[in-house]
Amino acid sequence: MIEKIWAEYQASLKRFLWTKLSNSDDVDDVLQEVMIKTYQNLEKLESPSSVKAWLFQIANRAVIDLYRRKGRSAVLEDNSLWFEQDEEDAKAQLAQCMQPLVDSLPEASAVLLTAVDLNGQSQKQLAQEMGISYSTLKSRIQKGRRDLRHTLEQCCQLSFDVNGNLMDFQPRKKGCGKCE
Known part of the structure; x- marks a missing residue:
C-alpha cells in the first residue's frame, strides 16, 4: 500500500517542497521525513480518499518543523551570513x-x-x-x-x-x- 501511495505522490510532493525550500538537501531530508511519517501513521488515516491532502499536510508541517529546528539551533557567527x-x-x-x-x-x-x-x-x-x-x-x-x-x-x-x-x-x- 505504501509503495503505491509513494509512487503516485512522491514527484508532486517533491515539487511542493521545492516551492518551500531552496536547498536540495533540505528537500530530500523533508521528503524522507514525510515518507517515514507516512509509513508510521498510514493505519491512522481514516479516509483513503483524502490521502493526497493528508500527505501534503504532513509535508507542510515537516517544512515548518525544519524552519523551527534551524531557527532554534542556528548559532550565527559574523561571517555566517x-x-x-x-x-x-x-x-x-x-x-x-x-x-x-x-x-x-x-x-x-x-x-x-x-x-x-x-x-x-x-x-x-x-x-x-x-x-x-x-x-x-x-x-x-x-x-x-x-x-x-x-x-x-x-x-x-x-x-x-x-x-x-x-x-x-x-x-x-x-x-x-x-x-x-
Whole structure:
C-alpha cells in the first residue's frame, strides 16, 4: 500500500517542497521525513480518499518543523551570513546606478520613474497631478520599467536567487557609461 501511495505522490510532493525550500538537501531530508511519517501513521488515516491532502499536510508541517529546528539551533557567527552581506552590497552598488540609468530613458519615462520609483510618489496622486487616468499612468510606468530593465541588462549581467531577489551583478563591458 505504501509503495503505491509513494509512487503516485512522491514527484508532486517533491515539487511542493521545492516551492518551500531552496536547498536540495533540505528537500530530500523533508521528503524522507514525510515518507517515514507516512509509513508510521498510514493505519491512522481514516479516509483513503483524502490521502493526497493528508500527505501534503504532513509535508507542510515537516517544512515548518525544519524552519523551527534551524531557527532554534542556528548559532550565527559574523561571517555566517556572507551571502546576505553580498546581496546588500550588490543592491547598494546598483542603486547608485539607477538615477543615471533612469536619466538615459526618454524624458517622459524618466520623469515618471523618478517620481514613483525613486521618490516614492503615489501613482494615483501623480495621475491626478498630470490629469491622466490612473490606468494610463500605470501602463506608462510599466513600459518605463521594462525599458529601464532592458537598459540595465544591456549594461550589466544580473544574478537572482530562486525568489527573484538580486544577488549580484557584473558590468557587461568596462564602463557602460551610466554607473561611473
